[in-house]
Amino acid sequence: MNGRKSVDQAAAELSAETQASVYHSTKVTHEKRTKLLFDQYKNPDQLRQWAGEVKQHVIDNLDSYLPAVEARMQQNGIKVHWAATASAACHTVLDILVARRAYRVVKTKTMVSEEIRLGRFLQHHGIESVETDLGEFIVQIDKDHPSHIVRPIIHKNRREIAQSFEREGLGAYNDDPKTITMRAREHLRHKYMEADVAITGANFVSAESGRIVLVTNEGNSRFCLAATRCHIALIGIEKIVPRDQDLPLFLNLLGRSATAQELTVYTEFIKGPRHEDQLDGSDEVHVIFVDNGRTDVLESDCTEILRCIRCGACLNVCPVYRQASGHAYRSVYPGPLGAVLSPLMMGKRLFFEKADLPKASSLCGACHEVCPVNIPIPDLLLRLRNRAHVRGVAMEGSPPMGAWSVLASQPLAWRTALSASRVLNRLPTDLLPIPALQAWEQSRALPEWRGGAFRKWLAERRRPS
């Protein structure tokens, strides 16, 4: 994804059109969400706090919740598998498919499958795996990457989509959103009926009942689970809530935070394989609990990020995300969430690869304010910046701060430098060999240097009049 460009480089290269559409849709969703929460509840913050505490409780006690949920699911007739790594997860899926001689799969949107790059893996093994969420379907035919965790093609406009549909033989060019959607409807409903296996994620799993909860607006997950005989759910080990009665709180916050709805249109509660009186649906239900870096997060001092319910609210409100869009983060998880989660999930050994992401934030705190599970994202970003610093990860694009720290710790040197720096006003600063400064100056001009003015003002103020 995007090589090793830093977030601000990627933002600078984004087309004005993409930038405008990302900005607009994130802003609208955010504003609707706020209205919905504050119109209906006297104290919505209290809800976020409770939800955060519930999830933190689960994370702190995963050692007992995981075996408990496993036992429950097995009682319900679900086959439970475990996958420590991305490759283990992919192979577990493949083994199930091979055992059923299945070579056609329909998929709903699951962030875990993005993480483990399941689509590519299955294709490589000759399995047809069709994304059924409209956005993900378009990402798939374009061999692109999602740029938002709830709205995967927030970066695309209708003309690009119409071109892709034409290229894929889904009808002559037509960029009317309704026509695009109806063509996808026709195309995908036959894919559901041909497929043998459905792969989904899970939004929540109740430890008490072993129920898997899945939400979609499109109804594609229901279609997947009505038309096929085998269901594989890829579930991150942090997805558990303790009891069924905790679900109202989470469903409430998820719908409102993700898409400003009181409830997502389709909310499914799956307890196990179908009853014999039911004509449609799965005879076999497999759950694969996936680690893939989550235990690395659990070992870190940032476990709060595991509370995340992938609602996307922090992306929508983030000034950096709005400017940079999702691909700039070079990760499956973009935005403030991704800036914390992505480097952590690389594990200790490869942390440095994404150690620059926590810097893509102005620490304005908006992400914390909107997060439905009350994750203190700015604090976590600071912890990660510190970790990068302690580990001495050099970061491209950071101005060299060494000289600055000498100056700032010696008052005399500082004072001299302040007044001497007036010379800057006469230097062509964009020619200075500091990459960060050059990048910055490409689109802005430095204000005139007025170093020392504050000290002068203060000294005069102190003088008794």
Place this chain on the structure above:
Amino acid sequence: MSLWSELLEFGEPPRPDYTISDRDQILTRVSKALEKLPNRALMPLYDSKVVIQHSVLAGRDPVEVLGERMQRVNTKLFPNPAAIVTYLESQGWLRGYCAPALWRTFKAHFGPNFKVELHFESRRLDDYQFSITLAGGAIAETGTIILTDEISSSRLSSLAPWAHFAVILREDILLDVPAGIRALGLDRSTIWVTGPSKTADVEGILIEGVHGPGVQGAVVIEQRVK
């Protein structure tokens, strides 16, 4: 810092140990990570009813609330079964499916121009323009239809046709979301339907009917005609 210096600092990447299962590997790592915690977060004492929108319900007739909330999410609530049939006729949707349990309730209203089947054949799912099925209940607070495997024997029948009408018995209307959760019971697969199938993936423009029904309807009845 290069990859090499990272490797020197932290040693070789640990070789996966194929002798222990992924399950043990994950659970061991989880336990190890949690051992270090000085104290673990307690489950907060909160009442799951905190999410109920009391102002919406406030002593009103559940059917009235249901209708109002359904309207907000664009589910059409019809006054009676006959009104559904009239609507179908006005749209020119004459081919459809009716759940056998509801046939007696609807039979008298269908004119001879209708072709209604009592068995949903999923191989021909495009042949059905509408479907009428029995709901497991409804949630007034959110305008939600509850479909259960226990009550409906075909998941596709309520999903694939362009227009779906759910028939709700008045006694099955629940007030709020927590009550809906309590009612899940032993059902293997329950789905809550709050509005027509929809997407806003293309430029944020709302389009209904992306996979499931583009028209979602409902009717509340006192009892089925047996």
